[in-house]
Amino acid sequence: xxxxxxxxxxxxxxxxxxxxxxxxxxxxxxxxxxxxxxxxxxxxxxxxxxxxxxxxxxxxxxxxxxxxxxxxxxxxxxxxxxxxxxxxxxxxxxxxxxxxxxxxxxxxxxxxxxxxxxxxxxxxxxxxxxxxxxxxxxxxxxxxxxxxxxxxxxxxxxxxxxxxxxxxxxxxxxxxxxxxxxxxxxxxxxxxxxxxxxxxxxxxxxxxxxxxxxxxxxxxxxxxxxxxxxxxxxxxxxxxxxxxxxxxxxxxxxxxxxxxxxxxxxxxxxxxxxxxxxxxxxxxxxxxxxxxxxxxxxxxxxxxxxxxxxxxxxxxxxxxxxxxxxxxxxxxxxxxxxxxxxxxxxxxxxxxxxxxxxxxxxxxxxxxxxxxxxxxxxxxxxxxx
Amino acid sequence: xxxxxxxxxxxxxxxxxxxxxxxxxxxxxxxxxxxxxxxxxxxxxxxxxxxxxxxxxxxxxxxxxxxxxxxxxxxxxxxxxxxxxxxxxxxxxxxxxxxxxxxxxxxxxxxxxxxxxxxxxxxxxxxxxxxxxxxxxxxxxxxxxxxxxxxxxxxxxxxxxxxxxxxxxxxxxxxxxxxxxxxxxxxxxxxxxxxxxxxxxxxxxxxxxxxxxxxxxxxxxxxxxxxxxxxxxxxxxxxxxxxxxxxxxxxxxxxx
Ligand SMILES: Cc1cc2nc3c(=O)[nH]c(=O)nc-3n(C[C@H](O)[C@H](O)[C@H](O)COP(=O)(O)OP(=O)(O)OC[C@H]3O[C@@H](n4cnc5c(N)ncnc54)[C@H](O)[C@@H]3O)c2cc1C
Numbered sequence: 001x002x003x004x005x006x007x008x009x010x011x012x013x014x015x016x017x018x019x020x021x022x023x024x025x026x027x028x029x030x031x032x033x034x035x036x037x038x039x040x041x042x043x044x045x046x047x048x049x050x051x052x053x054x055x056x057x058x059x060x061x062x063x064x065x066x067x068x069x070x071x072x073x074x075x076x077x078x079x080x081x082x083x084x085x086x087x088x089x090x091x092x093x094x095x096x097x098x099x100x101x102x103x104x105x106x107x108x109x110x111x112x113x114x115x116x117x118x119x120x121x122x123x124x125x126x127x128x129x130x131x132x133x134x135x136x137x138x139x140x141x142x143x144x145x146x147x148x149x150x151x152x153x154x155x156x157x158x159x160x161x162x163x164x165x166x167x168x169x170x171x172x173x174x175x176x177x178x179x180x181x182x183x184x185x186x187x188x189x190x191x192x193x194x195x196x197x198x199x200x201x202x203x204x205x206x207x208x209x210x211x212x213x214x215x216x217x218x219x220x221x222x223x224x225x226x227x228x229x230x231x232x233x234x235x236x237x238x239x240x241x242x243x244x245x246x247x248x249x250x251x252x253x254x255x256x257x258x259x260x261x262x263x264x265x266x267x268x269x270x271x272x273x274x275x276x277x278x279x280x281x282x283x284x285x286x287x288x289x290x291x292x293x294x295x296x297x298x299x300x301x302x303x304x305x306x307x308x309x310x311x312x313x314x315x316x317x318x319x320x321x322x323x324x325x326x327x328x329x330x331x332x333x334x335x336x337x338x339x340x341x342x343x344x345x346x347x348x349x350x351x352x353x354x355x356x357x358x359x360x361x362x363x364x365x366x367x368x369x370x371x372x373x374x375x376x377x378x379x380x381x382x383x384x385x
Numbered sequence: 386x387x388x389x390x391x392x393x394x395x396x397x398x399x400x401x402x403x404x405x406x407x408x409x410x411x412x413x414x415x416x417x418x419x420x421x422x423x424x425x426x427x428x429x430x431x432x433x434x435x436x437x438x439x440x441x442x443x444x445x446x447x448x449x450x451x452x453x454x455x456x457x458x459x460x461x462x463x464x465x466x467x468x469x470x471x472x473x474x475x476x477x478x479x480x481x482x483x484x485x486x487x488x489x490x491x492x493x494x495x496x497x498x499x500x501x502x503x504x505x506x507x508x509x510x511x512x513x514x515x516x517x518x519x520x521x522x523x524x525x526x527x528x529x530x531x532x533x534x535x536x537x538x539x540x541x542x543x544x545x546x547x548x549x550x551x552x553x554x555x556x557x558x559x560x561x562x563x564x565x566x567x568x569x570x571x572x573x574x575x576x577x578x579x580x581x582x583x584x585x586x587x588x589x590x591x592x593x594x595x596x597x598x599x600x601x602x603x604x605x606x607x608x609x610x611x612x613x614x615x616x617x618x619x620x621x622x623x624x625x626x627x628x629x630x631x632x633x634x635x636x637x638x639x640x641x
Contacts, residue, residue: 049575
């Protein structure tokens with residue numbers, strides 16, 4: 001089996017590693033306190049090409065394979081998680097609907113703007129009544145003359161406040177729902193009847209905002225159905241394909257943060273002296289470090305293998321992708337918990353980044369499909385046929 | 386204006402260096418190799434001059450296959466072409482031999498300026514720049530923190546003990562970069578994609594009309610002495626602490 005990572009991917013990971021170290025990490029505390037990423041940092045992200053990782057080269061992106069994208073996310077996640085979230089929706093859930101199913105005109109118009117980071121995209125599926133049961137969306141869209149009229153409310157939408165466009169999933173046929181009754185639309189910031197509602201207060205992920213989006217008699221042109229008229233009613237498939245791809249990058253993000261926590265823990269354990277010796281000399285601490293490292297190693301092999309598999313097959317790998325998301329995010333949460341323990345009281349203090357990783361990582365087990373939903377997907381694939 | 390930048394690949398400054406079993410070389414297993422940070426200043430300066438004056442930026446490196454990665458990084462930053470001199474005969478080449486090899490590779494490129502780092506962070510010899518200038522028969526401008534290119538000439542600045550030395554030379558010239566010259570750009574991700582398609586030529590010593598490289602032998606490497614544990618100054622009051630500190634600095638550390 002060939003485990004070599006292509007040279008250009010290694011170089012990209014190195015660029016991101018340096019960017020994190022020189023530009024992002026030094027301000028990660030400030031961003032946490034101010035709950036805001038400075039514009040000049042976003043501009044640097046644009047210059048580095050971080051918004052167009054997965055968008056094809058012909059539309060101004062990098063057209064990276066899954067492995068390349070995962071390596072970038074792994075490095076991006078060794079600092080405050082809000083930075084990767086800022087690029088996350090353009091590369092992932094916000095743009096992929098158009099990349100996968102968009103019409104040529106939609107691709108030409110939207111993708112270059114998203115790849116350069118000039119525009120930000122968000123993905124609006126979840127609603128108060130439609131969480132894990134995503135097909136239970138209540139937001140409706142009705143064709144009236146030359147326009148679609150949208151009505152309803154989405155919630156928990158990442159980057160909703162900064163987004164220039166949203167991929168919105170609406171009910172177009174109540175009787176069919178997931179089987180032909182949900183349609184994906186592109187809604188632009190300036191469309192009449194589109195509003196950003198409440199910005200939620202969260203456990204973590206400060207610097208990244210999660211919002212309510214309101215569609216009050218929101219009128220959009222007829223051609224904003226993702227994929228055109230033939231895709232009316234097919235939006236749920238678009239949503240599921242979009243989320244499927246994100247599972248590997250989510251795994252990569254959790255993995256990167258876990259690695260960072262291990263590195264911090266090793267350093268701290270060597271320095272912190274109690275009972276006359278560094279705590280790294282106590283077997284109880286050594287065993288924690290050994291388990292963290294072993295879990296990270298297993299997660300990394302699994303992620304890279306699944307990413308390479310997806311790249312070589314060129315199709316989605318439903319079961320493996322869910323396994324990666326499940327294992328990497330649960331693993332990273334265990335690592336974060338042990339890291340807090342190794343740091344002791346310092347692990348609970350805001351002066352050290354460990355408590356921030358602990359809070360931020362907690363989310364990875366919930367969004368883009370909870371751990372329970374991943375298990376349902378894995379079991380369904382296992383028991384199929 | 387054609388500019389050549391010579392690049393050395395060195396262990397990342399964060400790497401923990403360990404001496405290999407033979408006592409003469411370093412263990413390379415866990416080393417992360419990067420472009421010498423001083424050479425990065427050279428690449429950046431070359432790209433800035435190119436933007437203002439046009440022409441081509443060519444990067445040249447000598448060493449094993451892995452050096453390709455540092456050359457690619459320079460291409461990703463924006464350089465146009467790369468030349469790698471890869472030859473078994475290079476192994477253990479000393480600074481003078483390296484300068485001779487680089488000169489043979491650089492000369493046919495007829496550059497107006499040759500940049501390199503003022504030293505490499507691994508062996509710290511700082512000899513290649515001046516030797517290269519000699520072999521190319523060009524003026525040597527070392528340890529430079531500012532470059533201004535004129536018509537057929539170049540003016541540079543070198544910091545000396547709080548003062549600045551301003552030097553002028555005719556072109557072509559060899560300039561070795563010191564920290565402070567500029568803030569090197571990142572190799573952007575789109576740049577890395579483009580770099581894949583840029584030309585990278587591999588040459589042997591025979592291609593350059595040279596024989597096996599000469600070398601000064603390294604007799605032995607020893608690690609720096611282990612750092613002794615710190616000393617805690619004790620005292621009841623601030624005055625007492627300060628007095629004890631001053632005493633320790635004078636009598637034990639002998640620094641004041
Ligand atoms: C910070 C943040 C950002 C988000 N960003 C976005 C975004 O950009 N776009 C977007 O569309 N959504 C987004 N979401 C929404 C997210 O995807 C949902 O919160 C998630 O899918 C879970 O839905 P829910 O919150 O309604 O929980 P529920 O579905 O109510 O789940 C509650 C619990 O029940 C369990 N459960 C539910 N159904 C089952 C079942 N059948 N079997 C077993 N257990 C089950 C769940 O696993 C969970 O433990 C975001 C959420 C957060 C917190």
